[in-house]
Amino acid sequence: MLLDSASLYFRAYFGVPESVTAPDGTPVNAVRGLLDFVSRLVADYRPDDLVACMDADWRPQWRVDLIPSYKAHRVAEEHPGEEADEEVVPDTLSPQVPVIEEVLDALGIARVGVAPYEADDVIGTLAARAAGPVDIVTGDRDLFQLVDDARGVRVVYPVKGVGNATVMDGTALREKYGVDGSGYADLALLRGDPSDGLPGVPGIGEKTAAKLLDAYGDLAGIMAAVDDPSSRLTPAQRRRLAEARPYVEVAPKVVRVAADVPLPAYDPELPRAPRDPERLAALGKQWGLGGSLERLLTTLRG
CATH class of the missing domain: 1.10.150.20 (5' to 3' exonuclease, C-terminal subdomain)
Incomplete structure (x- = not known):
């Protein structure tokens, strides 16, 4: 199972109220929402391997060089007429991303991002290398291009949440879009x-x-x-x-997503117990992750 992490934590951020906060009042709605998403996905699909794919570069220059308008409207407009490097994201979401990364690392869930590539490219490369069936979890239709019935590659496309998702295989794709x-x-x-x-x-x-x-x-x-x-x-x-x-x-x-990203070493096996229990406990306490973290740990143990 390959997670389009940014797609999922954006959905978590907008789906969970900002009133969900850490003890110091910092919003952790995206963190807790993502943990609940992962817990539900693991429970529903029981993957052997799980990789959280990250945007090391959300707007690669090599894509912009080919099509300058690529994601241009998402660039921060703080300096009109100048090129900015930051994507417009909600102010209370950006600080949650490093927390998400720390929690995933302490859990032992593989996290892979490679500059200058997007998460889509990491997903495309991992899907191309996979020996067995692959479920790609994303709210981004771009990844429908990876659907391949012969190789068992599907897209789990959340409608409102991951518990209410459409599984896009070749048949579903042909019915909706008329293409493979x-x-x-x-x-x-x-x-x-x-x-x-x-x-x-x-x-x-x-x-x-x-x-x-x-x-x-x-x-x-x-x-x-x-x-x-x-x-x-x-x-x-x-x-x-x-x-x-x-x-x-x-x-x-x-x-077209890349299929030849040079990937770092990683261990995709879904952990049954945290890689760093002490660090995870400290993060859980600091950020008030409570039931969301406990539910995921219970699911992983199961």
Whole structure:
């Protein structure tokens, strides 16, 4: 099981009231919410291995160099007209991230992040290397591109919480989007994604993109059809795709997750007992993690 950690702690932060605080009054709603998520996921899916994948670089420069608008709207607007390096995140969430990392480390849950890559890239690399079935837990549709029935790769997509999740396999993906996992990246590229600053091809929405992929196989097939006078593209589609060629040529490297991230040493085995019980107890007391931590420890022991 691979966790898109930032996706999950964002959901935890917005799903658990800020009134959930440590003894000193510091909000720990994201910390406790994430612990409850992990406990529920372990109880429901019983993974042998679990890796919390982290954003070592949430907006890699190599992606920005290819598409400057990539996640640009998420950049802090403290200095208009200047490039900022920080993502806009709630002020009371940022201080909770180091606490989450410390607690995961004390528990002995593997935590992997590699600069200059996003968590998605770490997930893509781990999924590609996995010998057995993989469940990817994320609220980010981008990772639908990794769904692969032949290899048992699925996405557990939380609807409201991880206890109410949609499991996206190849069948579910085809029913909802008309493509397989391998085609989802091309669909997203053509459709665009405002949340990631991807412009897409103007006039090519999700349904049209799915129809084009069905007719021509993949992005390369669609672009070959642009240059083929006998293809059944409409004049408008041909013009729009031709005009978008500079974007289409660079977008695949941005949209497709990496599968070759150089990973550090890590132990993915799900711990049955904390790696550092004393440190974990101290963190639990300092941050008032109470029932959330106890529930997870009970689940791990089970």
